[in-house]
Amino acid sequence: MNKSLIPVGTERGVARRESNPFSFLQQEIDRLFEGVTRGFPNFPSFTGTGANMPRMDVSESDKAIEIEAELPGLETKDVQINLADNVLTIRGEKKSEREEKDKDYHLVERSFGSFSRSVQLPQGVKPEDVSAEIAKGVLKVTVKKPAPAQSKQIEIKSAAA
Known part of the structure; x- marks a missing residue:
């Protein structure tokens, strides 16, 4: 007996498929990584939840x-702060390694991760008006606000004819 390769729903109609043929595969890969990384709080998140931000x-x-x-x-050496087009960007990277040796075992753990966060600042902020410290x-990043634009009334002179 030959079986149909077309999935059939409960109504005996053709079941609806998602428009992206790889979406089911992506969901299964995400589910697999969520299961594997559960219980490892320092393990980076693969699902895009922003847990490491x-x-x-x-x-x-x-x-x-x-x-x-x-x-x-x-530490200071692990963080970068940039200001471009009124956008302040903070980037960082953390690397750690732990090694334990005993006569019965040898354990080496490494973890690393990076992040980038950006904040839109008001027009006119100058790089020299930004200071930062880590403790x-x-x-803590402090950005001095630019002085408000000042208006000046311009006198109109009559042109000599």
């Missing part, structure tokens, strides 16, 4: 914008 607070006063990012375990795993 640092928490960031942005506050604003009359004179400055302050950005605080939680970066536990990172106890918290990066």
Whole structure:
């Protein structure tokens, strides 16, 4: 007896397929990695949930914008801050390695991960008006606000004829 290769739903009609033929495969791969990485809190997330992104607070006063990012375990050499086209970008990378040797076993664990977070700043912010410091795993970036645009009334002179 020959079986049909067309999937049939409960209504005896042809079952609907998703428009992307690889979506089911992607879902299965995501499910597999979620299962494998469960129980490993330092293992990077493959599902795009942003679990490895640092928490960031942005506050604003009359004179400055302050950005605080939680970066536990990172030092000055592990973090980069760039300002381009009024976008402040904080990038970082953490690498760690642990090795244990005993007469019965040899354990080596390595983990690494990187992140990038960006914040849109107001027009006119100058790179020299940005300062940053890191202490106890918290990066604090202070951005001085640009002076408000001043208007000046221009006197109109009559042209001599």
